[in-house]
Amino acid sequence: MNSPNSPGVAEFAWQEFVDVMRPQLSETTKFTVGESLKAKTTMQVGGPARVYAEPTNEVELQRLLKTAHARNLPVLMLGRGSNLLVPDEGVEALVISLAQPEWQAFTVRGDGRVWAGAGLRLKNLCGLAASAGLHGFEFMEGIPATLGGALRMNAGAMSGWTFDVVDEVHLLTLAGEKRVLQRSEMNVDYRHCAELEQAVALGAVLRPRAQQEPQAIKDQIKNFQLKRKESQPREPSAGCIFKNPPGTSAGKLIDECGLKGARVGDAEVSTVHANFIVNRGNATSADILGLVRRIRAQVKAARGIELEPEVMLYGKSWKEVL
Ligand SMILES: Cc1cc2nc3c(=O)[nH]c(=O)nc-3n(C[C@H](O)[C@H](O)[C@H](O)COP(=O)(O)OP(=O)(O)OC[C@H]3O[C@@H](n4cnc5c(N)ncnc54)[C@H](O)[C@@H]3O)c2cc1C
Incomplete structure (x- = not known):
């Protein structure tokens, strides 16, 4: 998607977008300004979306995209928010979720x-x-x-x-x-x-x-459920924080660096699975970023391997912050 936090996306462009869009959307389409994204992610951190929409159908989704595109406004898709780190300051973008029954x-x-x-x-x-x-x-x-x-x-x-x-x-x-x-x-x-x-x-x-x-299919699903229960933490997280480097596992490398339980604020390297960062209650996005930097630095120093995040930094690129 376009880079949403690029400077120069003027206030008036967003206001004009909202004013132009509203009459084109049905009452069932959710369309809000400044919607908090925190509760819409499994990590449960982060700030608001500049504009947020849950379109009722494809026609209205198309209208949203075309209108944003014509104004060069950035668009970000949001699924279950289970692979995202939303910055504390939020995202300067139109965030679209396909949460309605149509989808x-x-x-x-x-x-x-x-x-x-x-x-x-x-x-x-x-x-x-x-x-x-x-x-x-x-x-x-x-x-x-x-x-x-x-x-x-x-x-x-x-x-x-x-x-x-x-x-x-x-x-x-x-x-x-x-x-x-x-x-x-x-x-x-x-x-x-x-x-x-x-x-x-x-x-x-x-x-x-x-x-x-x-x-037989349900039995297999149960089997997989049990495996997951044993190997994954229950606290809020975004799943595996780093991609596995070729030939090894990120969790193993982090564990071998003695980082299980390491904390920045309320962000903690899970004691159950070292490739998960969990939110112990009131973690901020900044806490999680701080812990990501610390893990990368320690693994690099000990093993010479640069871990690449699997989790996406919403609306930004990791290169900007690492
Ligand atoms: C407890 C836990 C366990 C996990 N286990 C696994 C696992 O076993 N394997 C695994 O691969 N991942 C796992 N994950 C990570 C995560 O679930 C996956 O990456 C998943 O694919 C993200 O889907 P989402 O709907 O939450 O997307 P989001 O996190 O909301 O978005 C992820 C990316 O997809 C884009 N996107 C979302 N919807 C659309 C759309 N309709 N069109 C285009 N782009 C879209 C977003 O813009 C974003 O770039 C786990 C996460 C958690 C919290």
Whole structure:
């Protein structure tokens, strides 16, 4: 997405945007100024969005994108907020969330494939697929994401990646134009999908691996749930804070540096899993940044490896702050 904190995005441009947009949106579309993002993220830190919208349907989503694009105003998508660090000062952007029912579809098509909306939570996707006897989505259980966020991040667990089950992604460009991309046309790798860096995923056609007894699928999901419970902290977090460097695990490196339990303010390196930073109550984004810097410095000094954040610094690039 465009860089939202770039200087010179004038106050009046945002006011004019709000004034122009309001009459074009239905009452069911949420459209607010200065909405706090803190409670909309799993880390539970951070400031407000300049403008925030939950569009009711694709027409209104398109209007929002086109109007912002015409004014060169930055747009950021928000999923479940489970991979984000929102700065304490908030973001100078139009933040769009696909939280409305329109975006939660799960439809088994005649050809056996599934249409799933980008606002659908993976937990629900998994449960609905299991009930329909569709095997192949179990690995998604426990990733606290929307499908849109999981596509953008190519989220993965238990040896599976989101794009393992994707055939086709439907998206809007930031200029509001609709595109349908086949899996083979998309550049996807570890925690990254290039085509969604500057676009809004609307949903995807997913391909189940096979038809199976629902109970067998549910048992596998339970199995994965138990594994997660044993290995992940319960406090608010944004999941793994760093990407695994080639050939090793970030958690192992951090643990070997004796950093479990290290704190800056209320931000703490989890004692359960060293690649998680948890919010012990009143952590700020600045606390978490401070701890990220400390971990990177210690791992670099001890092992010569530069850990790269997996969590996204919302509306900024990590290079600006590290
Ligand atoms: C307890 C915990 C466990 C986790 N476990 C895992 C795990 O096992 N594996 C894993 O990979 N991750 C894991 N994560 C991280 C996180 O859940 C994933 O990165 C997930 O894909 C983020 O999805 P989200 O909907 O929360 O997106 P957000 O965090 O809201 O956004 C992430 C990125 O996606 C973009 N985005 C969101 N929606 C759209 C859309 N519709 N179109 C285009 N871009 C969009 C955002 O702009 C942002 O750039 C975990 C996190 C937590 C808190």
